[in-house]
Amino acid sequence: MNRFVQTMSVILLAAMSFSSQAVRVKDVSMVEGVRSNQLVGYGLVVGLPGTGEQSRFTEQSFKAMLNGFGITLPDSLKPKIKNVAAVAVHADLPPFVKPGQTIDVTVSSIGSAGSLRGGTLLQTFLKGLDGNVYAIAQGSLVVGGLGADGADGSRVLVNTPTVGRIANGGIVERAVKSPFTQGDYITFNLHRPDFTTAKRLSETINNLVGPDSAQALDAASVRVIAPRDPAQRVSYLATLENLEFKPADTSAKIIVNSRTGTIVIGKDVKLQPAAITHGGLTVTIAEQQNVSQPLALSEGETTVTKQSIIDVNQDDSRAFVFNPGISLDDLVRAINEVGAAPGDLMAILEALKEAGAISGQLVII
Helix, strand or coil: CCHHHHHHHHHHHHHHHHCCCCEEHHHHEEECCCCCEEEEEEEEEECCCCCCCCCHHHHHHHHHHHHHCCCCCCCCCCCCCCCEEEEEEEEEECCCCCCCCEEEEEEEECCCCCCCCCCEEEEEEEECCCCCEEEEEEEECEECCEEEECCCCCEEEECCCCEEEEEEEEEECCCCCCHHHCCCEEEEEECCCCHHHHHHHHHHHHHHHCCCCEEECCCCEEEEECCCCHHHHHHHHHHHCCCEECCCCCCCEEEEECCCCEEEECCCCEECCEEECCCCEEEEEEEEEEEECCCCCCCCCCEEEEEEEEEEEECCCCCEEECCCCEHHHHHHHHHHCCCCHHHHHHHHHHHHHCCCECCEEEEC
16 A cells, blocks of 8 residues: 555545544634734844844934933934844734733844844834733844855845744733623634534533523524623633533535645545546446345345445546445545556546536635
8 A cells, every 4th residue: 555545544534533523612612702912013123243224214213212212313324223123023912911921022024134133122012903002022032044145145044034033022011801701691603613513512501501501693603691700700611611512524525735635535525426537547436235135044134235346447448437425435445446646536536526526615725
């Protein structure tokens, strides 16, 4: 068995078994209102070893900074500041973070600076969407990239030297009000909206708390009655988010990555009647019904059994023939038996899609 066959077998088994697993509520949903908020600011990085920039907005920012310290430079004076770079600073403010706690910040050059390695970010205000300052960032940058310039103009870059990070470099100055403790309800929003999953989630909560405690509002939201006392609400939510239930099976879908040759096929994908020509490969898939007759005096019953017959030949034949209802798993296994390349399967899937012979969605990335 070649590597492609092994890879396809693992992907198919994973796709088939995932939907049968019970999951926790916290793993497939989030509580409405419990979210991060994006912050952004503009600042200066100093102390660079000649890898800064000489631009008009950098000079203006540098002079404004000195004015804040009581130092005024003449308008005609253009300071040589190749150890300074103008940067954009951004961070995510997690929910329930309180003033005095720290957050990580990312610093990115917005000018022509060659590298931020060795630089230090000066005090920078980080603002939210409403224009208020929620954190202040400052500190030494950790840069994972590296750049080197040659005398002949050649240049070597490793990763990105113009982006750095400051762990715990932002101090929170203002807390964001959360609607978590407001109202008589909490709402779970599913990461992947599905009417069946929303119904099963509400039924699971009702089985624990009581009838009509949870209500599925749509395919993405389940509203649950909750106590108003904050301490009781936290304990209540801690119980609900650890409940386990079985979400709905995913829709029939095939995902094909044409760059890497990776193909993921859902277990509910079926084939409709069709015939396909592709090279010299012939695949015939059919269902045969057999009669199982019990022995005399065994008191058994005559039953009808089904047997899948897959015949694979690689010669001058030109057609793929299969009966309706056959799964793509069977087709993949048949093609793999003759050692066909991943490209052959991709071409077949695309042809099936064009012919409308796949009972599922084909996504090519």
